[in-house]
Amino acid sequence: QKEVEQNSGPLSVPEGAIASLNCTYSDRGSQSFFWYRQYSGKSPELIMFIYSNGDKEDGRFTAQLNKASQYVSLLIRDSQPSDSATYLCAVRGTSYDKVIFGPGTSLSVIP
Amino acid sequence: DVKVTQSSRYLVKRTGEKVFLECVQDMDHENMFWYRQDPGLGLRLIYFSYDVKMKEKGDIPEGYSVSREKKERFSLILESASTNQTSMYLCASRTDEQTGTSGSNEQFFGPGTRLTVL
Numbered sequence: 085q086k087e088v089e090q091n092s093g094p095l096s097v098p099e100g101a102i103a104s105l106n107c108t109y110s111d112r113g114s115q116s117f118f119w120y121r122q123y124s125g126k127s128p129e130l131i132m133f134i135y136s137n138g139d140k141e142d143g144r145f146t147a148q149l150n151k152a153s154q155y156v157s158l159l160i161r162d163s164q165p166s167d168s169a170t171y172l173c174a175v176r177g178t179s180y181d182k183v184i185f186g187p188g189t190s191l192s193v194i195p
Numbered sequence: 196d197v198k199v200t201q202s203s204r205y206l207v208k209r210t211g212e213k214v215f216l217e218c219v220q221d222m223d224h225e226n227m228f229w230y231r232q233d234p235g236l237g238l239r240l241i242y243f244s245y246d247v248k249m250k251e252k253g254d255i256p257e258g259y260s261v262s263r264e265k266k267e268r269f270s271l272i273l274e275s276a277s278t279n280q281t282s283m284y285l286c287a288s289r290t291d292e293q294t295g296t297s298g299s300n301e302q303f304f305g306p307g308t309r310l311t312v313l
Contacts, residue, residue, distance in 0.1 A: 092235065128285075129304070182243075184240075185238035187235060187237035
């Protein structure tokens with residue numbers, strides 16, 4: 085079983101819709117969870133992080149964490165074509181030094 | 196403005212060559228990382244360093260070595276390049292401290308080096 089799993093996509097949503105990206109992880113002791121956005125040909129950039137169960141909102145982005153289910157998600161409201169990118173889920177487990185990245189989900193927002 | 200730079204954006208080498216990839220950060224970060232990114236496999240950690248002259252193996256260290264002689268610089272070395280090392284290589288750095296009230300401990304990535312081994 086891979087340590088961090090995501091649907092590879094591509095996920096296509098119309099402009100203005102809600103995009104829902106999902107991630108599961110295997111290390112039950114994981115402490116911190118990150119969402120990075122990576123545009124084609126560019127390097128990843130952090131857009132959200134969460135470490136407590138529940139929801140965390142930042143503008144159009146909401147991260148949701150359920151540690152019991154070992155599940156973290158990212159919701160993008162009012163999706164824009166500029167949101168089209170690959171979204172990487174990353175998890176810091178019990179080993180503080182290492183952050184494990186998922187394979188990424190490709191999102192395409194259709195105008 | 197935080198910055199991580201990598202020595203080359205594109206590199207083409209031949210099988211058997213020794214290859215050096217360099218990464219420099221100007222944020223005084225303690226931790227530095229080398230990843231490779233391949234389609235469908237995501238980011239995989241090759242090596243990381245939490246201090247000058249210190250290094251730890253990541254998940255896929257075989258065929259690679261690293262050097263960290265100065266805090267700001269972390270080099271990845273391919274002793275004898277092979278075609279299966281064709282990939283995008285990303286360097287990242289991170290502080291040990293929590294970032295203000297955000298506590299994100301964000302990793303900052305360089306622009307990447309696309310290496311092709313023929």
